[in-house]
Amino acid sequence: MVATKKVGILGATGTVGQRFILLLADHPIFTIHALGASSRSAGKSYKDATKWKQSKPIPENVENMIVNECKSASFAECDVVFSGLDADVAGDIEMEFLKANLVVFSNAKNYRREPTVPLIVPTANSSHFDLIPHQRKIYGQDKGFLITNANCSTTGLVVPLKALQDAFGPLSHIIVHTQQAISGAGYPGVPSLDILDNVVPYISGEEEKIEWETGKILGAVNSDATGFDHLENTVVSATCTRVPVIDGHLESASIKFANQPAPSVEEIEKVLAAYTTEPQQLGCHSAPERAIIVNSLPDRPQPRLDRDLEKGQAVTVGRVRKCPVFDIKFTLLIHNTVLGAAGSSVLNAEIAVAKGLI
Numbered sequence: 001m002v003a004t005k006k007v008g009i010l011g012a013t014g015t016v017g018q019r020f021i022l023l024l025a026d027h028p029i030f031t032i033h034a035l036g037a038s039s040r041s042a043g044k045s046y047k048d049a050t051k052w053k054q055s056k057p058i059p060e061n062v063e064n065m066i067v068n069e070c071k072s073a074s075f076a077e078c079d080v081v082f083s084g085l086d087a088d089v090a091g092d093i094e095m096e097f098l099k100a101n102l103v104v105f106s107n108a109k110n111y112r113r114e115p116t117v118p119l120i121v122p123t124a125n126s127s128h129f130d131l132i133p134h135q136r137k138i139y140g141q142d143k144g145f146l147i148t149n150a151n152c153s154t155t156g157l158v159v160p161l162k163a164l165q166d167a168f169g170p171l172s173h174i175i176v177h178t179q180q181a182i183s184g185a186g187y188p189g190v191p192s193l194d195i196l197d198n199v200v201p202y203i204s205g206e207e208e209k210i211e212w213e214t215g216k217i218l219g220a221v222n223s224d225a226t227g228f229d230h231l232e233n234t235v236v237s238a239t240c241t242r243v244p245v246i247d248g249h250l251e252s253a254s255i256k257f258a259n260q261p262a263p264s265v266e267e268i269e270k271v272l273a274a275y276t277t278e279p280q281q282l283g284c285h286s287a288p289e290r291a292i293i294v295n296s297l298p299d300r301p302q303p304r305l306d307r308d309l310e311k312g313q314a315v316t317v318g319r320v321r322k323c324p325v326f327d328i329k330f331t332l333l334i335h336n337t338v339l340g341a342a343g344s345s346v347l348n349a350e351i352a353v354a355k356g357l358i
């Protein structure tokens, strides 16, 4: 039985922060100890500071907690700090926390490309935790470290790609088209007059993130655990759109394998359904029973029907079929604020506890 760890949440009032609150309010090893947001929220009770948009109420043990400014001194007692900070401020704040020897799990994009910062999707590349001793050396910390999780659309894509890469060898080409929910843009996010009765075929910076992050995540830790071997021979092309769905990003991918002949549709479905991951083996509380759910109905996955399966921590894959241009194409669904954001951070922290890093 692991002793309870005190956790802090930065950006606690935002869309991702609210997910953290729900995932952590009744957690077996993490206890919410401190909340942080901007100076606009600091000093207020959580219920007065946030514009709560979740279908479940604010947990009773959190609603009257006082929100702090995001200074490490207010979080010094925390064993783990989760960050759902706006990217405009996450860079400086998270670095100040790391340098104060705190353990930080970030959702923000700022440090994902940093050579000594693991970019971890818990059901794809938890082996990247192996870099932590080196990161601690670089930043001169004995206890603290910084882990980022990926962009929400990247996260959905890499889980099935990792299963296929493990089974059939490298992928050479991937084309992906996303239909992303509005919760991905935070609150208040996309104006209603832009998104109702409409699709917006542009999300700033999103395509570049998917195209780059996939190579770091699917690459291996190098032989002396001091960096990552970014995949240079797997080319990704992404097109991202915003659609009028509240939660759940749908993505259609076409893939080509480096090794030919490519596996059949049946082989692919079998490998995806059988895929198991380290957090499941470690018995982590938030690990899904199935990291990938294969749905063979012709009109699935769908955001409203599939996003909450496995508590939002799985990727649902459907419509696996032959691609006349590449080898195989399929559609996937990820809950963008659970596995695509807060859920990844929480599961990453559970893995770190199980590995004895915290």
Ligand SMILES: NC(=O)C1=CN([C@@H]2O[C@H](COP(=O)(O)OP(=O)(O)OC[C@H]3O[C@@H](n4cnc5c(N)ncnc54)[C@H](OP(=O)(O)O)[C@@H]3O)[C@@H](O)[C@H]2O)C=CC1
Residues within 6 Å of the ligand: 010, 011, 012, 013, 014, 015, 016, 017, 036, 037, 038, 039, 040, 041, 042, 049, 070, 084, 085, 086, 087, 089, 090, 107, 108, 109, 150, 151, 152, 183, 184, 185, 186, 187, 336, 337, 340, 341
């Ligand atoms: N939404 C999603 O699906 C995903 C989001 N992300 C990333 O997670 C992060 C949070 O996103 P999201 O929750 O959607 O964003 P929101 O805009 O909903 O929330 C932003 C949070 O940052 C806080 N904040 C803003 N300015 C400051 C400041 N100067 N100092 C301290 N805190 C500040 C806000 O506090 P206050 O209320 O006081 O203003 C709020 O708590 C972003 O980096 C985003 O890119 C990653 C993957 C998916």
Ligand SMILES: N[C@@H](CC(=O)OP(=O)(O)O)C(=O)O
Residues within 6 Å of the ligand: 087, 107, 108, 109, 150, 151, 152, 180, 181, 183, 184, 185, 203, 206, 209, 336
């Ligand atoms: N851009 C994503 C959410 C997000 O904030 O992504 P990132 O953490 O990569 O900036 C979306 O709109 O759905």
